[in-house]
Amino acid sequence: MLNLDADPMNADWTKQTWDLPYTDAKSLREYLKASGQTVEHFKQLPVYRLNVKKPGMEWLKEL
């Protein structure tokens, strides 16, 4: 039986739209630091991978 959520990309497939309240690299970096997550790990997440190349999301590349 296929575990549909085993692949992180599949589990977070609805992160195609940026839905976090951070809209600049500085505030996002602060949030990640507070939540104990590294920028490197965040860049592996679907929410980053699915949004970083989108028009209007250029600021994500500054992370």
Place this chain on the structure above:
Amino acid sequence: MAQPLTVTDLAKELVMVMDELNGLLALTEETSLQMEAELARCEQEVARLQEAVKDGEPGAVEELADVSKWAAQLGKEYEALQESVTGLTLGAKGMQKKRKEPAVAKVVTGRPFTFRKQQPPQKPQKWVTVQGKRIPITQGGPPQQGGKQQAPATAPQTQPAQAPAQQVPQAAPAQPAAPPQPRKIGVVKAPSLEAAKATVKKLTDLLDPSLEVAGEAWEPREHTKERIAKTLADRLRGDKEWEALVGVLCESELGITYGGGGDYQRIEEKATGALVSAWAHTAGDGDALSVTMQRAAKDEFGLSDAVLDHLGALSSYSERSLQPGFAGMKRFLRAMYDETQEWLSANGLDSVALFRGAGVEKGFAKSGEVAEVQLQPMSSFSASPEMALTFCGMADGDESAVLYAAVPRERILGTCQSGYGCREETEMVVLGGSTQMMVAGLTSELRARLPARDLPISESWTKRSVNEVILPAIVEQGGPENAQP
């Protein structure tokens, strides 16, 4: 000058005392069971030593005397405990009788309060004889966790203290009716293509209404998030477990700071907002808060067949720091569930047609087939087949698929209008487990049928795929007598 006590103050105090009394009763029940087990062990030990005395084993007499003395002491304590249980139960019943106006408690706590019904004392079925004294031992298994009625494995469990607001608080009946069997997620087909299109449009319009559809009621995305945060905070206000979680979140500094003198209601709204945002960050994937929330959902809703293994283990530091907030997470999820159920009910949605895009292995299934899949406790879906197809172009793997399922409303934890979820994605979060979904379209087959050089960029290709392949796949060929998804 001190303010005089109001009826509301007294009701609030009464609720607090009743909560404490419930806690005490749970503790005494647990202790009672432990003592029974210890007494049973003593009985076995006494029998063994009596044999040893007969056989003339050295030291057996002294040991028998010691064990008998200990068992007698234990027996006395056990009897005293039973008296305490009786006293506490009577006290609790008396207090409940005094609470004549349930509405007062509802105003104070923001939720109806139902006093937990205690199990009637069991008739002793077994006796232990220690030093000539007969001590009763009740038979049967341990009380259900928290004293609450255990719902079937797949049913969202209901906690009395978190019941939906419209329920009138009342004592549980002596013979509570069995909870209705939850409906399964499955493949219920639409009677016609037009019906399928109408169903999809209705739901997407409700989840992410355009200005044209909503008119003056339209709200920007940020306002939707703020409204959800406030609504959930209002539902949770006064809940001690929730307040413990707020404390944990403040310590973690997830955008929430509380110096002690600020507006606590605002802090609570920030906390609910932060938890909703955490879902927008990730549904799991090694993030301590998200993984712990998945565990809380599995626990709270009794999702025994929902999968968690892929989420991995957390560091001991994360486990320790989040553990004090675990019960509060369950309360938060229950509040979201209640809010979502009301939203679905208010919009006349008994079951919804949901889609999802997924990267799959080649040969996973064919278009039109029904596949058995497993889901984590909280799993993302969308009302939009277009959104699912768009993801297919970005998914990892050699093949990707648009999957469809009809999801009964009691399996929906959150929507982008009532909790977790992204509005632009018309997202709904489903309570997971093992389930069936239909493969509405494999992208390799779509490519063959609808040649496209620019998947997934082309909007027209996506629309054509949805209208010509995906939606027809969820239409029953048999006729219009079938239920709509």
